[in-house]
Amino acid sequence: MELIKDGIRYDGRKVDELRPMEAKVGVLKNADGSAMFKLGNTVAVAGVYGPRKVYPKHQEEAERAILRTKYNMAPFATSERNRPGTNRRSTEISMVTRNAILPLLFLDDFPKTAIDVHIEILRADASTRCVGINAAVLALADAGVPMRGFVASCSAGIVEGKVVLDIAGKEDTEGELDLPVAYYPEKDEVTLLQMDGITNNAEAKEIIKLAVKGAKDMIEVQKNALREKYKLEGAE
């Protein structure tokens, strides 16, 4: 099947167009901070707990807070049921998510505590780690955890020889390359970079640039969602 025809992709998007996004802050009642991020058919919910006491106690650090992240995909998130629980893939994504948001936090402000970030993928249609990171950053801000700014995460790749932004659906399974990026604009830094596929140097740079451009658009969506929730409280 042809995935790109006359510069239009099979789902009707241009090659450098993101899927429709939606973000909502404060979706879980019991969490200290929470957020939902939706990118096309991919939906992630993140909950943040803490800073709180560290259990088990041996993980505690005397001079800073520890950041613990957990990425989990619901069994019903994909069309074929996936086995519930932690697996090799989710362990890896938990780790890269942690590394992506770590540069934002002032962990020294809360010694002897833990900040727990739980990411739940409710519906998966490619780029779940990116959507998870976006939700997690919003949830951290909602929890009142001090942060330097925002990171946003977006993927780009190659489908049928063309560089495209925000891989989705069939492009993920049939495309040649998928490259998720997390971008931290204040420092102009990339905090997550993974690649699944083969390419050359020049093309890789082009893909990263495109993904960064997508991430910049996502940051605006994140910031607006956060302002939306607290808008009324500022009107005082």
Added chain:
Amino acid sequence: MMERKLVIPGDFLGDGRAGHGAFEEDSKAFSNVVGLAEEKNGLHFVIPLSGIYNPKRGDGVIGQIQDVTFSKWIVDINSPYEAVLALADATDEFIDLTKTDMTKYFNYGEIIFAEISTVSKIKNVQLSMRNRKCRKLRGGRFITVTPAKVPRIIGKAGSMVEMVKEMTNTQIVVGQNGMVWVKGDNEDIAIEVVRMIEEKSHLQGLTDQVKAFLEEKMGSTTKEVVTDGTD
């Protein structure tokens, strides 16, 4: 009143130093939480709208006795850090530790209002009962609210909480850590009002709304008393 601006993490606050809720880079101040920005003499700070209670020296807090050790009490103050109340800070009496049972003064589960006397860099929190306002809170009920909403519950110079106290005829003690103690004839109504303030803390003219709510509630209870009397 000064216009306060809503800021989110990473927002530029202005040139100058950064106070709490802000961080500094190349002598520029940026917000690091969601909150309302303020500035005083070139010091930029942000009043947070969410977050846990971070103990601060001089805060009056309500806590629950969690543990009693040989010479001190461990107090839960609704924070990731537990507070320590040393014997010397608790009472002026001379106490012979070998002969006295510490639970005689404060027992497990009891509620106290205390002042935070020191907070160390690694967050060892010390309490003191030396302030006149500090005491054991006997009876009554206590609830926990979001610490960021405490200023709204207290109101300007205590106006909000004083009004609730007067109109419901109850004693109310609000700790900076978000714990609220209520005792009196109309505990239910007082708690309902505190919850209402917490929920609607962002609204303008909340004082009037609370007043109207209390008048309605209290009015109805007085009426009941009257009808009971005529029967």
